[in-house]
Every structure is written in C-alpha cells, then in structure tokens.
Amino acid sequence: MPEVSDEDRVTNGRQQGLVTVVIPCYNQAGYLGEAIASVRAQSYRDFEIVVVDDGSTDATAAVAGNYLDVRLLRQSNAGLSAARNAGLGVGRGEYLVFLDADDRLLPDALRDGIESLARHPEAAFTSGHFRFIRADGSLQREFAQAPLECPPYEGMLRGNYIGMHATVMFRRAIFDEVGAFDTSLRSCEDYDLYMRITRRYPVARHDRLVAEYRRHDASMSVRAGRMLDTALDVLAAQRPFIHGNGRLIRACQAGIRGLRRDLIRPLLFGILGAVRTANWSRAAQLSMQLPTYVAPVLRATWLDLRLMIERISARPGSVQA
Numbered sequence: 001m002p003e004v005s006d007e008d009r010v011t012n013g014r015q016q017g018l019v020t021v022v023i024p025c026y027n028q029a030g031y032l033g034e035a036i037a038s039v040r041a042q043s044y045r046d047f048e049i050v051v052v053d054d055g056s057t058d059a060t061a062a063v064a065g066n067y068l069d070v071r072l073l074r075q076s077n078a079g080l081s082a083a084r085n086a087g088l089g090v091g092r093g094e095y096l097v098f099l100d101a102d103d104r105l106l107p108d109a110l111r112d113g114i115e116s117l118a119r120h121p122e123a124a125f126t127s128g129h130f131r132f133i134r135a136d137g138s139l140q141r142e143f144a145q146a147p148l149e150c151p152p153y154e155g156m157l158r159g160n161y162i163g164m165h166a167t168v169m170f171r172r173a174i175f176d177e178v179g180a181f182d183t184s185l186r187s188c189e190d191y192d193l194y195m196r197i198t199r200r201y202p203v204a205r206h207d208r209l210v211a212e213y214r215r216h217d218a219s220m221s222v223r224a225g226r227m228l229d230t231a232l233d234v235l236a237a238q239r240p241f242i243h244g245n246g247r248l249i250r251a252c253q254a255g256i257r258g259l260r261r262d263l264i265r266p267l268l269f270g271i272l273g274a275v276r277t278a279n280w281s282r283a284a285q286l287s288m289q290l291p292t293y294v295a296p297v298l299r300a301t302w303l304d305l306r307l308m309i310e311r312i313s314a315r316p317g318s319v320q321a
Helices: 006-011 027-038 060-065 080-090 109-119 152-158 174-179 189-198 224-236 247-274 280-285 290-313
Strands: 018-027 047-054 068-073 095-098 124-134 139-140 168-171 204-214
Touching: 018 027, 018 080, 018 109, 027 047, 027 060, 047 060, 047 080, 060 068, 060 224, 060 290, 068 080, 080 247, 095 109, 095 224, 109 168, 109 204, 152 189, 152 247, 168 174, 168 290, 174 189, 189 224, 247 280, 247 290
Parallel strands: 018 047, 018 095, 047 068, 124 204
Antiparallel strands: 095 168, 124 139, 124 168
C-alpha cells in the first residue's frame, strides 16, 4: 500500500493520526468536567484524553473517573511541568495538545490543528487563536492576535506570541529532539519550550479560534510578579544564542520591555481604579503586591542595559542551535 501523505489525509477526507490531549489538574475539580467535555465534543474523533492528577486534595480523581474514555494518572504534587511531562510519557498520540483543567477547547480545535500540520509537514508545531472567558464560563472578551511579521524565534524573543498553550498542537517527535517541559521553571515553561523549538525548527500558525482561556482568582496568570521573574529567566537564557546578532538582541530587548510594561500595568491600573472608587481595602490589598515587583523590574532594567551594551558592539551573526 502506498504511503499516505499528510495532505492526502486531509484532502481525501480521511484525517488520520491519534491526538493525545493531556489535562494536568491540581485542585481544579470544579472546572475539570468542562475541560474534558470540550475534548469529547471535538469534531475530529481520533483522540485520547489523559488527566494527570498532580496530588490534588479535592475531587479531581472522582471527576475524571466519571468518564470511561479518560485515562487517569495520579502522582504526588510535582508542579505543572512535571504533570505535563507525565502525560506526555504515557500518551500514545502522534500529536499532542496540553489543556489546563480550567480552560476549554472549541469544537474544531483538533481538526484545525491536524489540518494546519498537514499543510505544513515541516512544522514542529502549529498554533491558533484563543479568547478569554470568565470564571463562570461566559465570554469575557475576544482577543485579536496580531499577525507574526518576523521569523518565529525572533517573534518569541519579542514576546510569547502564542499566549495560550492549548492553542498549540505538537508533533510528538519534536520532544525527542528538544526535550520535555523544564521542571525547574516555576512558570513560563511553555515559553521556554517554544524558544527551544523555534530556535531550531520551523513552526506554523493558523487563524482559527481554537481555545478559551479562563480568568479567575486562582489562575497562574494573575501571579504577575512571579511570571515576570520567570519570563526573564527564559529570555536571559537566550543570550548565548543571540550573541553577535544585533537584530535578535533588539528583539530580546523589546521582549524585556514589553514584559516589564504589560505585567505591572494591570496592577497599577487596579490600584488607581480602587482609589478612584474609594475602595480603600482593595487598593491596600493590591498595593501589598507592589514589593514583589521591585526585584524583577530592576532585574529587567539591568538585563536590558546589558543587552544594549552587547548590541552596540554586535556584528551581524546567525542563530546557533
């Protein structure tokens, strides 16, 4: 039998290839059922669901156990990266999607990812678009993602243009080349992985809306001080690979400045808004978070300065793997 190409798998209406959807969960039983339901409702039917219970003390295991087609993996609490890596280790799929337990996929997400990778057989992963939802699942706002107008690695240096990792479909083989999620990172482990991949391999992007990012008080994205510090770790680790390349150094500087601006701005606006409405308790609560920003903001400024000095003396160079 002749080999069936990725293009044939789509154009002949015979889409093939098992997709493993890994759902790490730590004390998010209240949302987990929605995440699982969003996968089970996919128009592309060749998938498996792996829920990794990362030492939860709530009903996570019981919720996952309600579904006969969900594989439940339980482990002692080891963090998000370790949970994702555990799901990666047991999944059988040729393709992988990582969905947080409080987020949701839209019905055609897997189909859109498969079709994009079929159109781009050289790509290590493909990514789509997402929108924000509230804690109750209602739409908060659409999110118009800007087009990528530079090579993906340069784009990553300027900022994590993907934004939400559930919009990404990976080819499993890429993890054999670049490794899994870095368990030493407290956050931004997806950003680090994208850097390692885009530095060495082509990737794709499509314009389909494929996922919903839930915002609530317990979500990791609200811990902006820690996010800034860890994102700076990821950017600082790129220095050996951008050394001597003025264009990439400028991109990294832009990324540092953007992080510093975008992560502290919501806190400042929140404090000002609370003051304007005379909500003094809220203003005091938010103001107590300011000290956690001081060290990462100073660090960002110092790293930006060091890169500026490097750029002044840089000669044109190429990215090293």
